[in-house]
Amino acid sequence: MTLFRVLFISLFTCCFTAQAQYTETINSNRPGASSGAYAVGINVIQAEGGITYMKNKHELRKQDFGGAGLEYEFRYGIWKEAFEINLSGAFQFGSITDNTTGTKTSLSNFKINTLGAKYLFYDPYKKKEGQAEDKPNLYSWHANHKFAWKTLLPSVAIYAGMNFNLTNTPFVYGSNFNFSNLKEPTMSPK
Secondary structure, rough: OHHHHHHHHHHHOOOOOOOOOOOOOOOOOOOOOOOOOOOOOOOOHHHHHEEEEEEEEEEOOOOOEEEEEEEEEEEEEEOOOOOEEEEEEEEEEEEEEEOOOOOOOOOOEEEEEEEEEEEEEEEEOOOOOOOOOOOOOOOHHHHOOOHHHHHHOOOEEEEEEEEEOOOOOOOOOOOOOOOOOOOOOEEEEO
């Protein structure tokens, strides 16, 4: 039996189970690039991931960098429906080529890690306890279709996070590789 047939048969004989949730919110789906005010909910874990590819050239040092990276974000809702903690970051690997000497150095490490918390303070659509539900006016089409001013009020949340390095990384936060060998603090506010 050929390798192709073995892979084909094993692929269709294995069973996979997955659970998903539909959302009407459209965002960039890049971890950490877009974040709404709402939390994920109590005891809900959400994971996002992405792959990056880069090729950079440093003209002054005559060096090239080529590599790839993995971005991730994990969100977990605890305590209340409006509170969540999250861990986001990126792992980068690649190689630096020094064009003057022809040497090639491989690098791989975490580029950034951020641990944070978010709390939703105000949600204009959430009903207060004892507040009547908005019902349609059966006598007036105009009353049902007038402009709703409360739709202009945004949801308000506060976020606090801290950047931290797990190891002595060669990557400086916000850049693709560390040419100047800057020392970065172990922890810094976000």
